[in-house]
Structure formats: structure tokens, C-alpha cells
Amino acid sequence: METAKMSGGAMLILGIIIAIIIVLIPAFIYIYAWLAAIFLIIGGLVSLLTGG
Numbered sequence: 001m002e003t004a005k006m007s008g009g010a011m012l013i014l015g016i017i018i019a020i021i022i023v024l025i026p027a028f029i030y031i032y033a034w035l036a037a038i039f040l041i042i043g044g045l046v047s048l049l050t051g052g
Contacts, residue, residue, distance in 0.1 A: 008047025015040030 018037040 005048060005051040008044045008051055010044070011040045011047060012044025015042075015044055 015037045018033065018040065022033050022037065
């Protein structure tokens with residue numbers, strides 16, 4: 001259970017970091033980067049909810 005929680009939290013943090021990078025670096029605004037960030041955040045939330 002703890003490993004699922006940790007990986008979910010890591011995915012969530014990684015998604016947030018990617019989103020911040022996209023916001024801070026306008027040249028980095030690509031639809032694929034946004035999709036990756038969104039999927040990581042959603043995946044992290046789902047992992048935390050199901051793991052917890």
C-alpha cells in the first residue's frame with residue numbers, strides 16, 4: 001500500500017513540476033507536454049485515492 005501511495009505522490013509532484021516548467025518557459029508550451037502533465041496529475045491522484 002505504501003509503495004502505491006509513494007508512486008502516486010511522485011507522479012503528482014512530477015506532473016505539477018512539469019506544469020510549472022510549462023508556465024515559466026513559454027517556449028516549452030506544447031500540447032504533448034500539457035497532456036503528459038495532466039495524465040501524471042490524474043494518475044497521481046488516482047493512485048493516492050485508490051492506494052489510500
